[in-house]
Amino acid sequence: QDIKPRLIRFGYGLNEQSNQGRAVKLFAEEVEKASGGKMRVRAVGAAALGPDTQMQQALIGGAQEMMVGSTATLVGITKEMAIWDTPFLFNNAKEADAVLDGPVGQKVMDKLQEKGLVGLVYWENGFRNLTNNKRPVAKLEDLDGIKLRVMQNDVFLNSFKTLGANAVPLPFSELFTALETKTVDGQENPYNTIVSSKFYEVQKYLTVTNHVYSPWIVTVSKKWWDGLSAAEKKVLQDAAVKSRDFERQDTRAEGAKALADLKGKGMQVNELPPAEAARMRDKLTAVNAGIAAQVGEGLWKEVQAAVAQARGH
Amino acid sequence: MTLEAQAFIVFCLGMVVFMGIGVPMAFALVLTGAGMAWVLGFWDTQLLAQNLVAGVDSFPLLAVPFFILAGELMNAGGISRRIIEMARAWVGHIQGGLGFVTIGAAMLMASMSGSALADTAALATILLPMMKSHGYPMGRSAGLMAAGGIIAPIIPPSMPLVIYGVTTNTSISQLFLAGIVPGVIMGLGLVIAWKVECRRLTVRQDPPMPLAGRLRATAKAFWALLMPVIIIGGMKTGVFTPTEAAVVAAFYALVIATLVHREMTLVQLHGVLSRAAKTTAIVMFLCAGAQVASYMVTLADLPTVLTGWLGDLTESPKLLMLVMMLLLVVVGTALDLTPTILIFAPVMLPIAVKAGIDPVYFGLMFVLNGTIGLITPPVGTVLNVVAGVGRLRLDEVIRGVNPFLVVYLAILLVFVAFPQIVIAPVAWLR
Amino acid sequence: MDQPVSRFQSLASHAMAACLAVMALAVFLNVVLRYGFGSGVAASEELSRLLFVWMVFIGATAAYARGEHMAFTALLRPLRHRAFMPVLARLIHALVLLACGFVAWGAWQQVVVGLDSHSVILKYPTALLPLPALLSTAAIGVMALGNLLRGRLPDFGHEAEVE
Numbered sequence: 061q062d063i064k065p066r067l068i069r070f071g072y073g074l075n076e077q078s079n080q081g082r083a084v085k086l087f088a089e090e091v092e093k094a095s096g097g098k099m100r101v102r103a104v105g106a107a108a109l110g111p112d113t114q115m116q117q118a119l120i121g122g123a124q125e126m127m128v129g130s131t132a133t134l135v136g137i138t139k140e141m142a143i144w145d146t147p148f149l150f151n152n153a154k155e156a157d158a159v160l161d162g163p164v165g166q167k168v169m170d171k172l173q174e175k176g177l178v179g180l181v182y183w184e185n186g187f188r189n190l191t192n193n194k195r196p197v198a199k200l201e202d203l204d205g206i207k208l209r210v211m212q213n214d215v216f217l218n219s220f221k222t223l224g225a226n227a228v229p230l231p232f233s234e235l236f237t238a239l240e241t242k243t244v245d246g247q248e249n250p251y252n253t254i255v256s257s258k259f260y261e262v263q264k265y266l267t268v269t270n271h272v273y274s275p276w277i278v279t280v281s282k283k284w285w286d287g288l289s290a291a292e293k294k295v296l297q298d299a300a301v302k303s304r305d306f307e308r309q310d311t312r313a314e315g316a317k318a319l320a321d322l323k324g325k326g327m328q329v330n331e332l333p334p335a336e337a338a339r340m341r342d343k344l345t346a347v348n349a350g351i352a353a354q355v356g357e358g359l360w361k362e363v364q365a366a367v368a369q370a371r372g373h
Numbered sequence: 374m375t376l377e378a379q380a381f382i383v384f385c386l387g388m389v390v391f392m393g394i395g396v397p398m399a400f401a402l403v404l405t406g407a408g409m410a411w412v413l414g415f416w417d418t419q420l421l422a423q424n425l426v427a428g429v430d431s432f433p434l435l436a437v438p439f440f441i442l443a444g445e446l447m448n449a450g451g452i453s454r455r456i457i458e459m460a461r462a463w464v465g466h467i468q469g470g471l472g473f474v475t476i477g478a479a480m481l482m483a484s485m486s487g488s489a490l491a492d493t494a495a496l497a498t499i500l501l502p503m504m505k506s507h508g509y510p511m512g513r514s515a516g517l518m519a520a521g522g523i524i525a526p527i528i529p530p531s532m533p534l535v536i537y538g539v540t541t542n543t544s545i546s547q548l549f550l551a552g553i554v555p556g557v558i559m560g561l562g563l564v565i566a567w568k569v570e571c572r573r574l575t576v577r578q579d580p581p582m583p584l585a586g587r588l589r590a591t592a593k594a595f596w597a598l599l600m601p602v603i604i605i606g607g608m609k610t611g612v613f614t615p616t617e618a619a620v621v622a623a624f625y626a627l628v629i630a631t632l633v634h635r636e637m638t639l640v641q642l643h644g645v646l647s648r649a650a651k652t653t654a655i656v657m658f659l660c661a662g663a664q665v666a667s668y669m670v671t672l673a674d675l676p677t678v679l680t681g682w683l684g685d686l687t688e689s690p691k692l693l694m695l696v697m698m699l700l701l702v703v704v705g706t707a708l709d710l711t712p713t714i715l716i717f718a719p720v721m722l723p724i725a726v727k728a729g730i731d732p733v734y735f736g737l738m739f740v741l742n743g744t745i746g747l748i749t750p751p752v753g754t755v756l757n758v759v760a761g762v763g764r765l766r767l768d769e770v771i772r773g774v775n776p777f778l779v780v781y782l783a784i785l786l787v788f789v790a791f792p793q794i795v796i797a798p799v800a801w802l803r
Numbered sequence: 804m805d806q807p808v809s810r811f812q813s814l815a816s817h818a819m820a821a822c823l824a825v826m827a828l829a830v831f832l833n834v835v836l837r838y839g840f841g842s843g844v845a846a847s848e849e850l851s852r853l854l855f856v857w858m859v860f861i862g863a864t865a866a867y868a869r870g871e872h873m874a875f876t877a878l879l880r881p882l883r884h885r886a887f888m889p890v891l892a893r894l895i896h897a898l899v900l901l902a903c904g905f906v907a908w909g910a911w912q913q914v915v916v917g918l919d920s921h922s923v924i925l926k927y928p929t930a931l932l933p934l935p936a937l938l939s940t941a942a943i944g945v946m947a948l949g950n951l952l953r954g955r956l957p958d959f960g961h962e963a964e965v966e
């Protein structure tokens with residue numbers, strides 16, 4: 061077998077005890093097992109190798125071998141990644157899995173290669189949900205006047221502005237304090253983040269909006285990847301697929317537990333009715349047109365077709 | 374020997390050798406980081422360059438130039454002078470009055486400015502000549518200026534607390550809240566020490582000022598006194614975050630200086646801006662270099678290695694705290710505050726947290742200790758400033774500061790023995 | 804100080820003042836927009852961070868030319884008249900040159916990598932982040948080389964300018 065001793069420096073943003081950390085650990089174990097201990101993964105969490113954007117540049121330059129991070133931070137490198145920022149693109153995890161793991165998901169991932177990155181698999185960060193201190197959001201109009209923190213990203217900013225919220229861009233590092241001192245009324249993140257960042261301490265209402273599905277993506281430095289043998293590439297690819305299946309299951313279990321936790325901590329939880337989600341989606345036509353223009357009409361249609369197919373239409 | 378232990382040796386050697394022979398610290402830190410990268414199998418010049426940039430590519434750190442700017446504007450726009458004049462109107466006439474004026478003005482200015490050097494310079498420029506003409510002993514008076522000036526980084530806002538918060542990922546707003554009570558205690562400690570000192574003094578006293586005069590002086594300082602209310606109040610009620618508080622403070626000082634006091638022209642503004650930028654660049658370039666080293670410190674997991682070596686000591690938080698504080702006092706004699714934070718905080722905080730010490734309490738204690746280092750010889754930057762402004766010999770100032778230094782060290786010990794004095798108010802103020 | 808040096812100093816000082824003014828305006832604008840109008844500019848943070856990085860590296864270059872970087876000279880000062888001082892000074896300049904060489908080479912590679920990536924909001928090329936590090940360390944490296952060849956003695960008395 062054509063496998064050489066290799067050290068793989070693998071960076072990620074959350075800590076070792078998170079769903080991300082557990083999946084990286086599994087990946088590391090699988091790689092060592094499949095390579096007979098020759099390929100070793102040095103996993104470094106808690107953003108100790110820097111934020112996503114810094115690691116991406118290190119991968120492209122060949123200063124680091126692997127990482128997992130948000131697809132949203134890759135938009136500056138590969139504009140097609142913006143497709144996954146589309147609000148209300150998927151209704152459930154099943155649709156997301158089918159599209160991301162299908163040909164169109166692979167096609168978007170392959171675009172990274174022109175920029176010096178190789179995408180292996182998509183992991184799940186989760187559906188983003190809304191918390192705030194003003195009122196339960198049961199219909200579109202309830203968003204009116206809520207001062208909502210959004211990521212510093214124009215798609216999110218414009219989406220929530222269009223929906224009537226006072227969307228305010230703010231760095232994540234300042235978010236907890238801003239919620240605590242009521243600089244902003246609310247924020248939106250997956251359940252796991254709401255629990256791990258203790259937002260329940262400073263937020264009253266949680267609305268299950270599932271308004272955006274956030275994937276993570278496992279990437280490899282192309283400079284380094286091109287020097288690997290076919291056998292070595294297969295070891296990484298297989299381990300990545302195993303880690304993906306484990307990560308999604310683990311994340312979903314943790315998400316369900318997190319939701320129960322949040323209820324237990326006294327958050328008032330309500331679900332956004334599908335009819336209201338549909339009204340919001342209709343209102344976002346202009347935002348969607350902007351995304352379609354950015355990623356290209358062709359890709360936009362392909363993704364919509366793949367979603368329709370996943371829904372069984 | 375494990376990789377981590379080798380990296381630790383490289384870290385220590387790099388720091389001691391490169392810095393000891395006088396390589397500018399930022400470059401010494403880059404070289405140390407490079408050496409550790411080599412040992413750890415992370416050698417790549419791209420990582421050095423990336424981290425040098427990442428060390429300053431941070432939004433919370435913007436508070437540093439903004440607070441420096443606010444301090445410069447306060448001094449240029451007559452805000453500091455009005456505060457001192459008000460303090461003089463109220464307490465100038467009592468026995469040793471100008472000393473109490475110094476302490477009162479130092480505390481008020483501390484609640485507006487985040488920089489010990491700027492505050493000390495303003496205090497010494499205005500008050501030292503006054504004290505000289507009233508017959509106060511210069512060494513002791515200069516010592517009091519230095520001791521009063523270093524309250525600035527403890528009472529919020531505070532530049533060193535911002536740098537500490539960013540370096541160690543500790544909540545800056547909580548660090549700010551934690552500084553209020555210790556800062557006031559420092560001021561009270563100075564009052565007591567000065568009371569003891571001035572029993573032996575025979576100096577000329579100001580005649581007591583009539584109430585109308587006092588009120589007039591207070592009214593003149595009104596806009597200046599509103600500044601801490603805006604900063605702390607704005608942060609507490611959520612109008613802005615700590616970083617934004619800094620920029621609001623700068624704009625407020627600008628408006629007061631140009632439109633209300635009319636003591637500054639827009640031409641002067643350019644000078645103020647470029648002075649603040651220059652000062653910032655020197656401090657921040659050090660942050661940049663430190664990021665290269667601390668990136669490798671994190672990779673080598675030095676805190677865990679050290680915790681292992683410390684063994685039983687980590688079982689007793691108070692004893693551990695005492696040992697770390699003593700170490701920092703020694704470090705503080707020779708090293709300035711910013712490099713102390715950048716080099717030691719990332720290594721020591723994880724050890725403290727593992728031993729169960731409250732991170733906000735630890736942060737405040739760390740910065741308090743490093744701040745005291747600004748008035749300990751041989752390297753005490755604040756002492757240099759006072760000596761420079763007052764045209765005094767350094768050893769005269771060093772002798773003058775001694776009683777106040779003793780008071781501060783005693784306060785530090787009390788806070789080690791009774792952490793609640795620092796911790797309880799934070800919970801209450803939130 | 805000769806002509807080009809002082810011209811660089813004054814240019815640097817203008818550029819830094821401009822950076823700081825724009826940073827302050829950008830951050831202040833967001834406070835006003837959020838408090839007064841419940842909105843904000845997404846670009847404000849990205850812009851002010853980029854300007855901050857440039858300001859620091861421009862300032863660091865100018866500060867090196869003035870010999871104002873913080874250094875620990877307590878051990879050195881009493882020995883300043885010793886015969887070995889010129890040798891030690893050359894060693895210091897050589898070490899600064901080495902550090903600058905490492906960083907400049909790494910920053911150059913990152914500039915090349917960053918030409919093809921863009922920031923999320925302003926869409927500026929990511930190369931603009933490592934670029935000031937490249938320019939600054941290259942300039943400091945050249946100055947350090949000059950100091951090395953001339954054997955210039957280190958500056959004393961710049962322990963720190965601020966706390």
Ligand code: NA
Binds near residue numbers: 486527528
């Ligand atoms: Na202060």
Ligand code: NA
Binds near residue numbers: 705706708746
């Ligand atoms: Na000292």
